[in-house]
Amino acid sequence: xxxxxxxxxxxxxxxxxxxxxxxxxxxxxxxxxxxxxxxxxxxxxxxxxxxxxxxxxxxxxxxxxxxxxxxxxxxxxxxxxxxxxxxxxxxxxxxxxxx
Amino acid sequence: xxxxxxxxxxxxxxxxxxxxxxxxxxxxxxxxxxxxxxxxxxxxxxxxxxxxxxxxxxxxxxxxxxxxxxxxxxxxxxxxxxxxxxxxxxxxxxxxxxx
DNA sequence: TGAACACATGAACATTCGTTCATGTGAGGG
DNA sequence: CCCTCACATGAACGAATGTTCATGTGTTCA
Numbered sequence: 001x002x003x004x005x006x007x008x009x010x011x012x013x014x015x016x017x018x019x020x021x022x023x024x025x026x027x028x029x030x031x032x033x034x035x036x037x038x039x040x041x042x043x044x045x046x047x048x049x050x051x052x053x054x055x056x057x058x059x060x061x062x063x064x065x066x067x068x069x070x071x072x073x074x075x076x077x078x079x080x081x082x083x084x085x086x087x088x089x090x091x092x093x094x095x096x097x098x099x
Numbered sequence: 100x101x102x103x104x105x106x107x108x109x110x111x112x113x114x115x116x117x118x119x120x121x122x123x124x125x126x127x128x129x130x131x132x133x134x135x136x137x138x139x140x141x142x143x144x145x146x147x148x149x150x151x152x153x154x155x156x157x158x159x160x161x162x163x164x165x166x167x168x169x170x171x172x173x174x175x176x177x178x179x180x181x182x183x184x185x186x187x188x189x190x191x192x193x194x195x196x197x198x
Numbered sequence: 199t200g201a202a203c204a205c206a207t208g209a210a211c212a213t214t215c216g217t218t219c220a221t222g223t224g225a226g227g228g
Numbered sequence: 229c230c231c232t233c234a235c236a237t238g239a240a241c242g243a244a245t246g247t248t249c250a251t252g253t254g255t256t257c258a
Contacts, residue, residue, distance in 0.1 A: 013195045151206085
């Protein structure tokens with residue numbers, strides 16, 4: 001894997017990242033994780049959605065490295081993967097609040 | 100228009116914003132505008148795409164207030180609408196460059 | 199006014215996406 | 229072992245998305 005990506009690859013990968021952020025359900029999940037890790041079931045409760053739908057979205061968030069999972073017995077805990085996710089979330093808020 | 104939005108609305112509007120950022124073509128357009136305004140035709144040239152396709156995407160970017168347009172004679176010049184667009188772009192880069 | 203240029207827009211099409219429903223998997227308790 | 233709990237996954241369906249092709253709009257200049 002090269003250290004420097006060409007413009008095409010960068011925009012492609014960046015687009016994939018933002019595409020994952022570009023869904024209301026996934027953003028509500030991310031939002032529910034801003035204060036720390038949460039058990040999968042509680043996330044579903046927090047966003048008032050079916051467990052299955054949330055699980056599908058968690059899978060997408062995990063594949064894109066926006067969240068990470070940790071198993072503890074029967075439960076699985078999810079948390080934001082790195083600080084940039086929160087940064088982007090908040091910068092986006094700043095943008096939509098403007099004007 | 101209220102000053103404070105409820106969580107649902109925020110995530111909805113935020114998702115719409117990121118959805119617009121979540122396309123390779125549009126990101127390449129945004130990228131081409133990082134250094135300042137550019138004539139529509141030159142943007143199409145910069146991203147090596149048909150004028151029509153770029154125009155459609157510019158429309159979407161403009162509706163979402165990511166870019167703004169300025170007409171000067173026959174030409175139309177586009178530029179990023181506010182600094183948050185660039186901030187989000189760069190924060191996104193930081194994220195995908197990590198690891 | 200009419201031709202040329204720069205750009206916008208509408209229809210149509212293939213593709214992608216998110217949800218639901220049904221079922222699968224893995225861990226713990228009895 | 230078998231049942232239950234917590235979560236994951238696959239198929240399928242309707243909805244949304246991005247491009248192309250054809251055409252429309254608006255501005256300049258002869």
